[in-house]
Amino acid sequence: MSENKILFNTGSFDGISEEIGKLTTNAEESRLKLTPDNADSGLAKLVLTLVELIRKLVEKQAMRRVDGGSLTDDEIERLGETLMKLEMKMEELKKHFNLTDRDLNINLGPLGDLM
Amino acid sequence: MHDNVIDRSRDITILELLDRVLNKGVILTGDIVISVADVDLVYLGVKLMLSSVETMEQLKSGKSIIEK
């Protein structure tokens, strides 16, 4: 198909086709492929993706509370310490299973919309 | 229009089209579909390259270089 379907643009395409390419590629690459050969790392990837999603949700909610100003100094202190340790633990786990943030970007379907 | 701009806008049209035809539309699920492009046969590269996995492997091993 040679028809040009662009109806409006500013004429500035710098980096745009690469960006759109990335959007399209994501859908393909973010599928979790479990096979007998990669069951171990595949499972770690799936579990850590879920854990990371929940960790981020908790962190986000905590920051909302802190920002809201309803927490006492002590509460903030303890919350901060806990969340910081969680983050560090997560980094360790990622390292242990040789996973990057990108690997934990599996398409979780409607679950992904939680963020 | 500059040639480059025409090229780019055609690239974008193609990418938009491929995103639709590969990822959208009516989806047959489960046991009634015989998997064809679903999905490992298809690899859409960042550089506007859509090829079979086989071609991708060739590219990776450096047997041939195909520019878009």
Add this chain to the structure above:
Amino acid sequence: MEIMIYALLSVKKKPERLHALLAGMNGIAGADLHQLSFDEITAVVSNMSRASLIADKSTAMEYAAVIETLSKHFILLPMRFGSVMESNEAIIHMLERNYHDIQQNLLKVERKFEFGLKVFCDSEKLMAELREKSEAVSKTQRTTVAEIKNSASRIWVNKKLKEHRLEELLVTYVDSVIAEITGQLDRLKTISKIKKMVTPTTIIDGVFLLDKALKDELIHAVGDLQNKFPGLNFILTGPWPPYNFVDFTVK
């Protein structure tokens, strides 16, 4: 031998027109196209052997070209590339079982086409602008948490708090752009699906279903939006067959 399905059409009155149209077209790899019907729904299909299908860019585009041509003459729902079933009977049975859903979706897209609007930003520049704004705000109104006690967890909380506020500002900003977009397009009576912050650069990825006759008004509206947000990059594409407006899964 397997059967590839291209699209599901509403063919109420003009079956002979579809017949003539298909006779003058080819499917992927030059295959003959034919039609399978159940009541008022018709599937446009071609025979193919799975072994012979090369799933590459040009095949996908041939497939899309068939859908594109058909969409100019009939109300249709595009199938996703690679939709293959084992026999004509299986397809007719599928049409029968999903008749209600298919009819509902065909009704929704009647006389309408899909348009895509993506909005890109220079992510670094936008974040820098918002950061400036956020710092100005925290200087005047908000205080960061207990800056006196500099424990590791406090420093961590303050860092996260800054990020959180910045993110909130970004969301607010993107929401304001979306509000402008929907405000402009509501009067065109569109059905829209908008995703925000798909990547740091693609802040909005929207699709709209509207009457093709309103195309020029849509272009005009996007032009207005572009003028309103000179720092963003709006790209409008279309008209497309209604790929993004199929809201059922075949059973």
